[in-house]
Amino acid sequence: MTGIIDYGAGNTASVGYALSRLEADFIVSSSVIELEKCDRLILPGVGSARFAMESLKEKGLIDLITAWERPFLGICLGMQLLFNHSEEGDTSCLGIIPGECLLFDRNKTKVPLMGWNKVTFNNLFDLFAGVKNGEWFYFAHSYCLPLTEFTIAESENDGLYSAAIRKDNFFGVQFHPEKSSIQGKKLLDNFVKMEVKC
Amino acid sequence: MPAKRIIPCLDVKDGRVVKGTNFVGLKDAGDAVELAALYSESGADELVFLDITATLERRKTIFVFVEEVAKAISIPFTVGGGISELSDIEKLLRAGADKVSLNSSIVRNPDFITEAAYRFGSQAVVAAIDVNFENGKYPVYVSGGKKRTDLEGFDWCKEVESLGAGEILLTSMHCDGTRRGFDIKFLTTLLGKVNIPVIASGGAGKKEHFLEAFKKAGVDACLAAGLFHFGELGIPELKEFLKINGVETRE
Numbered sequence: 001m002t003g004i005i006d007y008g009a010g011n012t013a014s015v016g017y018a019l020s021r022l023e024a025d026f027i028v029s030s031s032v033i034e035l036e037k038c039d040r041l042i043l044p045g046v047g048s049a050r051f052a053m054e055s056l057k058e059k060g061l062i063d064l065i066t067a068w069e070r071p072f073l074g075i076c077l078g079m080q081l082l083f084n085h086s087e088e089g090d091t092s093c094l095g096i097i098p099g100e101c102l103l104f105d106r107n108k109t110k111v112p113l114m115g116w117n118k119v120t121f122n123n124l125f126d127l128f129a130g131v132k133n134g135e136w137f138y139f140a141h142s143y144c145l146p147l148t149e150f151t152i153a154e155s156e157n158d159g160l161y162s163a164a165i166r167k168d169n170f171f172g173v174q175f176h177p178e179k180s181s182i183q184g185k186k187l188l189d190n191f192v193k194m195e196v197k198c
Numbered sequence: 199m200p201a202k203r204i205i206p207c208l209d210v211k212d213g214r215v216v217k218g219t220n221f222v223g224l225k226d227a228g229d230a231v232e233l234a235a236l237y238s239e240s241g242a243d244e245l246v247f248l249d250i251t252a253t254l255e256r257r258k259t260i261f262v263f264v265e266e267v268a269k270a271i272s273i274p275f276t277v278g279g280g281i282s283e284l285s286d287i288e289k290l291l292r293a294g295a296d297k298v299s300l301n302s303s304i305v306r307n308p309d310f311i312t313e314a315a316y317r318f319g320s321q322a323v324v325a326a327i328d329v330n331f332e333n334g335k336y337p338v339y340v341s342g343g344k345k346r347t348d349l350e351g352f353d354w355c356k357e358v359e360s361l362g363a364g365e366i367l368l369t370s371m372h373c374d375g376t377r378r379g380f381d382i383k384f385l386t387t388l389l390g391k392v393n394i395p396v397i398a399s400g401g402a403g404k405k406e407h408f409l410e411a412f413k414k415a416g417v418d419a420c421l422a423a424g425l426f427h428f429g430e431l432g433i434p435e436l437k438e439f440l441k442i443n444g445v446e447t448r449e
Contacts, residue, residue, distance in 0.1 A: 013294045017269045046291065047319045077319075106393060112321045112364045114395045115200035115418065116243055116448040136201065136448040138244075138274055140296065140321035142364075157199060179274045179296060181238070 002026040002192050003038030007059050009052040010044030010078065011178070018178035022185065024192040030059045039196050040070055044178075045077025049101070049143070050089035052077055066094055071194045072170045076141060079165065079172025088143050097150055097167045101143045108158035112142040119163045119175065121153035127164065127171055128153065129190050135183045137163070137175035144174065201448045202412050202440070203243035203419035204433055205397060206426040208233060209250045210263070210279075216250070231266050233427065238271035241433045243448055245271070246299065246367070246397075246421060248326075249279030250342055261293050268294020276324055276367075282306075287314055291322060299324040299367055302340040305347055305354075308361055315362030323365075324397075325358035327351065329384065330371040336384060343371050351384070352391055359392045366392065367421065370400040377403025377425070385415035397421050405431065405439045412445045 002019060006012050006028045019026045029035055043065065045052055056062055065072070074082050081093045086101040093101075104111045116136040121128045137155075144161040147154060153164035155174070165172045171191070177184035209216050210230050234245055247267070264277055277290050278299030287298050304311050304325060314323045328343050329336040329351035336351030355366055368388065370381035380398045389396060395418035398411045402422035411417045425431050437447045 011291060011294070011296070013265070013292055014268055014296070017294060018272060020269070021272070046322060048316060051317065109199075110393055110395055110418070112319075112394070113200055114321060114365055115203050117200045139200065140274070140364075142320060176274070176296075179272060181272050185272060 001038050003035040003041045004028045005035065005041060005043045005061060005065075006030045007052070007055040007061060009047045009055045010075075011046050012044055014176075014178045015042055015044045015075065018185065018188055019192065022189050022192060024189075026192075030061065032060060032064050035061075035064060038070075040191065040194065041065070041068060041072050042191075043072070043074045043078035043081065045075060045079070045081060047077065048089055049077060049080060049086040049091040049093065052081060053091055053093060056081075056094075062094065066096055069169060070196050071191065073191050074170070074172035075178070076174060076176055079174055080143060080145060082165075082167075082170055082172050083145060086143060096170055097148075097165065099145055099148050099150070101145050103143050105158040112140060113144075113157050114140050117155045117157070117163075117175070119153050119155050121164065125152045125166060126194065127166070127173075127187060127190050130186050131183050137173075137177070137180040137184060139175045141174060200418075201243070201446050202417075203397075204241075204408070204436060204447065205244050205246055205419050205421040206233075206237050206242050206433075207399065207421045207423040208245060208247040209423060210247050211250060230263070231270050234267050234275070235270045237426070237433070238273050241437060241448070242273065243419070244273055244296075245275040247275065247277055248299070249277075261289050264290055264293040264295050278324070278326055282310070284313060284317055287318060287322070291318060297322050297324050297365070299326040301326040301328065304358065305338065305340050305349065308357065311358055311361040311363050315364070320362050320364035320394075323363050324367050325355075325363035325365070326367040326369070327354060327358070328369045328371050331381070331384070332372075339371060352388060355388055355392055359394050363394065365395045365397065367397045367399060373401030374399070375424070376401055379403060379407040380411045380415070380417075380420070382410055382415050385411060385417055389416045395419065405436055408436060409440060409443050409445060412440065413443070
């Protein structure tokens, strides 16, 4: 069972429809008790970092996430929240992974980045199994995570940035797999089939 | 860098796709959910659907309908038409839309852009701007092209950017339905003035028009409706043509 964390700042419906198309079992919930029973969690995210962190706090979900030991996938803002800090609204985030999200350089590129961008990845990671290297995924974001030691896939805009990251059981994708056609479907399928111990 | 995007626009009335010429004389081009799924499979990069009756008749976009589209397709889509409350945006995004396009409501209340961008992020807020070329100027129109405002096209585009819009959907009313090409002159000037993505709309009639908009004007995306809906131009064919001519699109 996959739990989609519902905290008022995510496109939970779209992620839910994508899992339905995969015929995967899932719940959409903001209840710690319900989410704790899940084999894996997805943290979607749309909107501003500050609003999202406040919503997570308000719903008492912070401890559940930071102590989570089974597979976890943050999507878009949901990935950015896993890091220490976001330049967006000078927001302290979950601090699970060291790093800071920064605004794209407006002198070098249009902000926000809207559209399909190529993703190149390190084949060692199961999340991208069966996905062609250099495949297009759908992105919609103004802030990004620069390359770090936790980067497992990268894309290019004003420079290279993290398209996907991993630290232990925590995965994050900057793009929207639920809106990325067949390749996004494959990635989500890989995640929902991931062993509980990863 | 992100790929240039091709966006079919589904003007929707009562769950059916319609497309008019210069906003009048509507023709029925088919079922919207079915068309959406078809486009998703044929390589459309995203979809826009506009409830064209919404502003005039004060009819709210049908949330259930958005949900059906979201269930059917796995590419992003924008919803517009008569959106004037944050609660409308929340319902549409929660139903599965990725972005909303705002037109008349932001002319009435420009702060609405800022409020929506703070709450949902700039990436979810598309400013839909309709301009008409008359007497050497580009006045902005609202209410589905029925009502002229005192706003000037370029100024309004710059203002929506500074207020927090994440994208501009620019419709040149004087080109819309003519099939004679996008307003390259206006778009070229606009691209030099704003630093958010611009979607060109109005006037697409053949493959060369798209190439011109991408290469000459430098737009980020091109939108068309009737041309695609009536099967006159297939998206795979269009993308192949763009590729040969050096414009990178998603394969």
